[in-house]
Amino acid sequence: MDAISHTDAIRLLAVRKAFGALQAVDGVDLQVPRGELFGLIGHNGAGKSTLFRIMLGLATADSGSVEVAGCAVGGPQWREARRRIGYLPEQLALYDNLNARETLAFFARLKGASTEQIEPLLARVGLTAAADRPVRTYSKGMRQRLGLAQALLGSPQVLFLDEPSNGLDPQAIREFYDLLAELRAQGVTVIITSHILAELQQRVDRLAILANGRVVAQGSVQALREQLALPLEVALRGSPALLQQAASVAGAAHAPRHQDGLLHLRCERADKMTLLARLAPLAAQLEDLQIHEPSLEDLYFGVAR
Numbered sequence: 001m002d003a004i005s006h007t008d009a010i011r012l013l014a015v016r017k018a019f020g021a022l023q024a025v026d027g028v029d030l031q032v033p034r035g036e037l038f039g040l041i042g043h044n045g046a047g048k049s050t051l052f053r054i055m056l057g058l059a060t061a062d063s064g065s066v067e068v069a070g071c072a073v074g075g076p077q078w079r080e081a082r083r084r085i086g087y088l089p090e091q092l093a094l095y096d097n098l099n100a101r102e103t104l105a106f107f108a109r110l111k112g113a114s115t116e117q118i119e120p121l122l123a124r125v126g127l128t129a130a131a132d133r134p135v136r137t138y139s140k141g142m143r144q145r146l147g148l149a150q151a152l153l154g155s156p157q158v159l160f161l162d163e164p165s166n167g168l169d170p171q172a173i174r175e176f177y178d179l180l181a182e183l184r185a186q187g188v189t190v191i192i193t194s195h196i197l198a199e200l201q202q203r204v205d206r207l208a209i210l211a212n213g214r215v216v217a218q219g220s221v222q223a224l225r226e227q228l229a230l231p232l233e234v235a236l237r238g239s240p241a242l243l244q245q246a247a248s249v250a251g252a253a254h255a256p257r258h259q260d261g262l263l264h265l266r267c268e269r270a271d272k273m274t275l276l277a278r279l280a281p282l283a284a285q286l287e288d289l290q291i292h293e294p295s296l297e298d299l300y301f302g303v304a305r
């Protein structure tokens with residue numbers, strides 16, 4: 001049996017891959033439901049690209065099971081399933097003498113995709129005006145947008161994007177994620193790697209943190225916050241005397257720290273309401289109170305060190 005009828009776009013079970021003595025992927029389980037925007041993060045050499053290559057059938061796992069787009073990777077129906085998958089590698093090789101239109105025509109031929117998509121895709125990534133210029137005259141961000149257009153040829157159901165926002169300016173990053181949100185709304189599953197954690201934090205449905213070839217945490221950002229139980233930070237603004245009073249009300253266990261006119265308190269998630277109740281008598285005199293959840297970067301350093 002090759003065609004698989006569950007609703008996961010990706011299913012990996014106990015996947016392993018070694019390069020000589022190096023265990024690059026070391027027993028990875030991963031399930032990504034259809035239509036999810038899923039982030040894969042990890043340090044340099046954690047195994048992200050290798051895992052991508054295994055899921056794309058470009059590298060073979062030593063053991064474990066790998067299913068993508070409802071098909072066993074490398075199985076008898078894989079060639080057909082591969083057409084439903086788009087890929088933007090970390091470093092896409094482009095022919096500098098071709099222009100954007102010719103580049104997409106080239107990739108469309110390789111992929112067996114219709115060339116009718118070329119003009120709409122150029123418009124979608126904002127390259128219509130530059131489409132006749134050779135790629136060698138493109139900025140890094142323009143090359144990256146052309147790479148994304150190439151990945152979208154054939155209207156893929158599953159899209160693998162390896163560091164796709166690399167080289168994009170803030171405006172282009174925003175447009176890029178808007179485009180991913182549109183694709184996701186159409187039911188496309190997107191797997192994305194990035195080292196810019198703040199960028200992923202607000203945008204992914206779920207993510208996996210990879211360290212030394214292993215998934216060390218997996219879930220939504222909020223679920224990871226709860227699983228990892230990292231402390232929150234409560235920041236208070238008010239007069240110096242009031243902040244002094246708040247620090248002593250909170251007590252040393254909350255590690256009070258004065259910085260930039262604010263009092264910062266560390267607070268275990270389970271103690272949040274108790275701390276707020278203790279501070280409540282001072283509330284009318286406080287100018288501001290903010291509660292900061294741990295960032296994705298905090299979560300990452302909590303597990304991937």
Ligand SMILES: Nc1ncnc2c1ncn2[C@@H]1O[C@H](COP(=O)(O)OP(=O)(O)OP(=O)(O)O)[C@@H](O)[C@H]1O
Nearest residue numbers: 019022024042043044045046047048049050051090
């Ligand atoms: N073809 C190969 N031959 C030998 N070792 C390899 C090969 N490909 C990857 N590796 C090694 O496997 C490990 C995982 O590499 P991989 O490129 O998957 O990491 P990554 O998480 O994508 O890193 P980065 O964030 O730097 O892109 C690294 O130690 C790397 O040197």
